[in-house]
Amino acid sequence: xxxxxxxxxxxxxxxxxxxxxxxxxxxxxxxxxxxxxxxxxxxxxxxxxxxxxxxxxxxxxxxxxxxxxxxxxxxxxxxxxxxxxxxxxxxxxxxxxxxxxxxxxxxxxxxxxxxxxxxxxxxxxxxxxxxxxxxxxxxxxxxxxxxxxxxxxxxxxxxxxxxxxxxxxxxxxxxxxxxxxxxxxxxxxxxxxxxxxxxxxxxxxxxxxxxxxxxxxxxxxxxxxxxxxxxxxxxxxxxxxxxxxxxxxxxxxxxxxxxxxxxxxxxxxxxxxxxxxxxxxxxxxxxxxxxxxxxxxxxxxxxxxxxxxxxxxxxxxxxxxxxxxxxxxxxxxxxxxxxxxxxxxxxxxxxxxxxxxxxxxxxxxxxxxxxxxxxx
Amino acid sequence: xxxxxxxxxxxxxxxxxxxxxxxxxxxxxxxxxxxxxxxxxxxxxxxxxxxxxxxxxxxxxxxxxxxxxxxxxxxxxxxxxxxxxxxxxxxxxxxxxxxxxxxxxxxxxxxxxxxxxxxxxxxxxxxxxxxxxxxxxxxxxxxxxxxxxxxxxxxxxxxxxxxxxxxxxxxxxxxxxxxxxxxxxxxxxxxxxxxxxxxxxxxxxxxxxxxxxxxxxxxxxxxxxxxxxxxxxxxxxxxxxxxxxxxxxxxxxxxxxxxxxxxxxxxxxxxxxxxxxxxxxxxxxxxxxxxxxxxxxxxxxxxxxxxxxxxxxxxxxxxxxxxxxxxxxxxxxxxxxxxxxxxxxxxxxxxxxxxxxxxxxxxxxxxxxxxxxxxx
Numbered sequence: 001x002x003x004x005x006x007x008x009x010x011x012x013x014x015x016x017x018x019x020x021x022x023x024x025x026x027x028x029x030x031x032x033x034x035x036x037x038x039x040x041x042x043x044x045x046x047x048x049x050x051x052x053x054x055x056x057x058x059x060x061x062x063x064x065x066x067x068x069x070x071x072x073x074x075x076x077x078x079x080x081x082x083x084x085x086x087x088x089x090x091x092x093x094x095x096x097x098x099x100x101x102x103x104x105x106x107x108x109x110x111x112x113x114x115x116x117x118x119x120x121x122x123x124x125x126x127x128x129x130x131x132x133x134x135x136x137x138x139x140x141x142x143x144x145x146x147x148x149x150x151x152x153x154x155x156x157x158x159x160x161x162x163x164x165x166x167x168x169x170x171x172x173x174x175x176x177x178x179x180x181x182x183x184x185x186x187x188x189x190x191x192x193x194x195x196x197x198x199x200x201x202x203x204x205x206x207x208x209x210x211x212x213x214x215x216x217x218x219x220x221x222x223x224x225x226x227x228x229x230x231x232x233x234x235x236x237x238x239x240x241x242x243x244x245x246x247x248x249x250x251x252x253x254x255x256x257x258x259x260x261x262x263x264x265x266x267x268x269x270x271x272x273x274x275x276x277x278x279x280x281x282x283x284x285x286x287x288x289x290x291x292x293x294x295x296x297x298x299x300x301x302x303x304x305x306x307x308x309x310x311x312x313x314x315x316x317x318x319x320x321x322x323x324x325x326x327x328x329x330x331x332x333x334x335x336x337x338x339x340x341x342x343x344x345x346x347x348x349x350x351x352x353x354x355x356x357x358x359x360x361x362x363x364x365x366x367x368x369x370x371x372x373x374x375x376x
Numbered sequence: 377x378x379x380x381x382x383x384x385x386x387x388x389x390x391x392x393x394x395x396x397x398x399x400x401x402x403x404x405x406x407x408x409x410x411x412x413x414x415x416x417x418x419x420x421x422x423x424x425x426x427x428x429x430x431x432x433x434x435x436x437x438x439x440x441x442x443x444x445x446x447x448x449x450x451x452x453x454x455x456x457x458x459x460x461x462x463x464x465x466x467x468x469x470x471x472x473x474x475x476x477x478x479x480x481x482x483x484x485x486x487x488x489x490x491x492x493x494x495x496x497x498x499x500x501x502x503x504x505x506x507x508x509x510x511x512x513x514x515x516x517x518x519x520x521x522x523x524x525x526x527x528x529x530x531x532x533x534x535x536x537x538x539x540x541x542x543x544x545x546x547x548x549x550x551x552x553x554x555x556x557x558x559x560x561x562x563x564x565x566x567x568x569x570x571x572x573x574x575x576x577x578x579x580x581x582x583x584x585x586x587x588x589x590x591x592x593x594x595x596x597x598x599x600x601x602x603x604x605x606x607x608x609x610x611x612x613x614x615x616x617x618x619x620x621x622x623x624x625x626x627x628x629x630x631x632x633x634x635x636x637x638x639x640x641x642x643x644x645x646x647x648x649x650x651x652x653x654x655x656x657x658x659x660x661x662x663x664x665x666x667x668x669x670x671x672x673x674x675x676x677x678x679x680x681x682x683x684x685x686x687x688x689x690x691x692x693x694x695x696x697x698x699x700x701x702x703x704x705x706x707x708x709x710x711x712x713x714x715x716x717x718x719x720x721x722x723x724x725x726x727x728x729x730x731x732x733x734x735x736x737x738x739x740x741x742x743x744x745x746x747x748x749x750x751x752x
Binding site: 031045047063064066079084110111112115131133182186189190196198199214216218219221303323347 | 407408409410421422423439440441442443447455457460486487488489490491493507508509558561562565566569570572574575579589590591592594595596597598599615679691699721723
C-alpha cells in the first residue's frame with residue numbers, strides 16, 4: 001500500500017486527538033494482546049508500540065528492527081529492545097524527546113490491565129493518563145470499520161482466493177482426493193500461499209460429522225474423516241496483504257435425517273432473510289433479530305452472533321448480534337465488510353453453518369464470497 | 377488425564393486462597409486473552425470463565441456446552457451464553473448461588489482492563505474486588521511452573537513427536553522432497569496429527585535464507601525456498617493433549633561465509649555453556665547472563681531472551697532473561713521444563729537459532745528434544 005495512505009490515516013486520527021485534547025495516543029501489539037491498529041497506521045504487522053502525537057507524528061518502537069525497516073511507514077522507527085520491551089520506558093523517552101508539555105493528556109490502550117494502569121499513572125505523574133472505553137481505541141475501530149478503496153480491493157482479493165480454494169475443495173472431496181479434516185485444512189494452507197496470500201487468518205476449523213456439533217471445533221482440525229455421511233463444517237479465512245476473508249461451508253453427505261434437513265433449511269432461511277436487510281441505514285441489531293426470529297419460530301436457538309466486521313482483524317466492528325449491549329446502536333454503512341453466518345448445532349445430529357462476507361454498498365450489498373451448503 | 381488431578385489442583389489452590397483470604401477467584405479465557413489456567417484446573421481447553429471458591433468448588437461457564445460436557449471436570453458446568461458471555465453477569469449469579477458472604481474478597485484476573493475493573497467494582501459494591509500483580513494469577517503460574525508426573529509424561533510425548541518429525545524433515549530436505557517453507561510447515565501439520573497430536577502449538581516459523589534474519593519471520597512461512605544455500609531457520613511446537621514442545625533447528629547449506637560460520641559457533645558455544653548451568657539451585661538469570669557473555673565477547677548481541685517455560689502455554693514461567701525486571705529472582709527447580717534457545721540475526725547473513733526443551737531434574741537436567749545445526 002502507498003505510504004501516503006498511512007500518513008493520511010495518522011493525520012485523520014490527529015484531528016480526532018485535537019478535538020479530544022489528547023497529546024499522545026499509545027497503541028501496543030504483543031503476543032498477549034494483538035492490535036492491528038499499528039498495522040493500520042504504519043503497515044508494520046506485529047510486536048511493536050506506536051505513539052501518535054496530536055501533530056500527526058508517528059513514532060514506532062518495533063521489536064524486530066529489520067522487519068520494521070522493510071515494512072513500516074512512520075516518522076521515527078526505534079528498536080523496542082532499547083527499552084527492554086517496556087511500554088512505560090519507551091513512553092517516557094518519547095514524551096521527553098517529543099517535548100510533550102506537562103499536564104497533557106496521554107491516552108493508553110483501553111485494554112491496559114489495571115495494575116499496569118497504576119504503573120503508568122506513577123511513571124507519568126506530570127501528565128494526565130487516560131484509559132477509557134469509547135476513547136482512542138473506539139475511534140480507530142470506527143475508522144477501520146469503513147474500508148477505503150485500497151482496503152476493499154485487498155479484501156476482494158482475499159475473498160477471491162478463498163472462493164477459488166473452496167471450489168477446488170468441493171471437487172477434490174467429490175473425487176476422493178481430500179478425505180480427512182487435515183487433508184482439507186492443509187490444502188488451504190498450501191493453496192493460499194501459492195496464490196500469493198500470507199496464509200490463513202485463523203486456524204481452519206474443519207469438523208467432520210462426529211465433531212461438527214461444536215461451534216468452534218477443538219482441536220480446530222484433526223485426523224478424522226471429513227465430508228463423509230452426515231454434516232461436516234469448514235470455516236476458514238485467507239489473509240492477503242493483511243486483509244482477511246472468512247467463510248464457512250457445510251458439506252451434507254448421504255441421506256440426511258429429517259432433523260438435519262430441518263436445520264439446513266432454517267439456516268438457509270435465516271441467511272436469506274438477514275441478507276435482505278444487510279443494507280445502509282438498517283440497524284445491525286435488526287439483522288441479528290431477524291435471524292433469531294427465524295430460529296425461534298423453528299424452536300431452535302443460535303448460540304453465537306450473526307456476524308462481525310472483517311479487515312486487518314478477523315473479528316472487528318461492527319458486531320452483528322441481537323443482545324442489547326447498551327452501546328450506541330450501530331447502523332450498516334457503505335464500506336463496511338461484514339460476515340453473515342447463521343448456524344445451528346446439535347450434539348446428536350451435528351452442525352450447520354453458512355457464512356459469507358458482505359460488502360455494504362450505497363445501493364444495498366454485494367456478497368464477496370460464495371459459500372453454500374454443498375450436497376455430496 | 378484423571379479427573380482426580382484437576383480436583384487436587386483446585387484443592388491445592390484453595391489452600392492458597394484460604395491463606396490470602398480470597399473467597400472467589402475468577403479466571404477467564406477468550407479469543408483476546410488466552411488463559412490455560414482453566415484447562416489446568418478443569419481440562420476444559422478454551423472460551424470459558426471459571427470461578428474457584430475457597431472451599432475448592434469449581435464452577436465453569438463454558439461458551440460451548442457440548443465441548444464442556446465432553447472435556448471438563450468441574451463441580452458445576454453452566455452455558456456461558458446464559459450470561460451473554462458477560463463475566464460480571466456470570467459472577468453475580470455465582471456469588472449469589474454460592475452464598476458468598478458480603479465484604480468477601482473476589483479476585484479477578486490480573487490482566488483485567490482498567491475500564492472493566494471499574495465495572496466490576498460497581499457491580500460488586502458489596503464485595504472487595506481485588507486485581508493485582510503477584511496475586512492469584514502468579515500463584516497459578518507458580519503451580520504450573522513445576523510439572524507433575526502426568527505433565528512431564530505428556531510433554532515427553534510432545535517432544536518425541538517433534539523429534540521424529542525433525543528427523544523426517546532433515547531426510548526429506550536432503551532427498552529433495554521438501555523444498556519450500558510451506559512444504560516444511562505443512563509436513564509438520566500433517567505428521568503431528570497422524571502421530572495423534574492436536575497439531576502445532578503456534579504457527580510454524582519456517583524462514584529460508586532470505587528471511588532468516590528475522591527473529592520471528594513474518595509471515596511465519598511463505599512460498600519461498602527452504603534449506604537452499606545459506607541459513608534457514610525452522611522453529612515449531614507440537615501440542616499433545618494440551619502440552620507443548622518447542623524446538624528450533626538451523627539448516628546451513630552450501631559453503632558459508634566466515635561471518636555465518638562465526639554466528640554458528642557463537643550460538644553453539646552459548647548453548648553449551650548455558651546448558652551446563654540449567655540445573656537446580658542456579659538462578660535462571662545467571663544462565664541468560666552466561667549466554668550474553670559469550671555473545672558480547674564475540675561482539676554480538678542476542679535480541680531476545682534465552683528461554684522460557686513450556687507447558688499448557690508455549691510461553692510461560694520461568695522466563696530466562698538477563699534484564700533485571702525487579703521481580704524476585706527465579707531459581708531452576710526440578711520439574712521445570714524450560715527452552716534453551718540462543719540466536720543471532722544479521723540482515724545480510726541471515727539468522728541462526730538453536731532451541732531445545734530441557735527438563736530440570738534432581739541431578740541436573742535432561743534435554744527432551746534434539747535440535748541441532750544441520751549441515752546440508
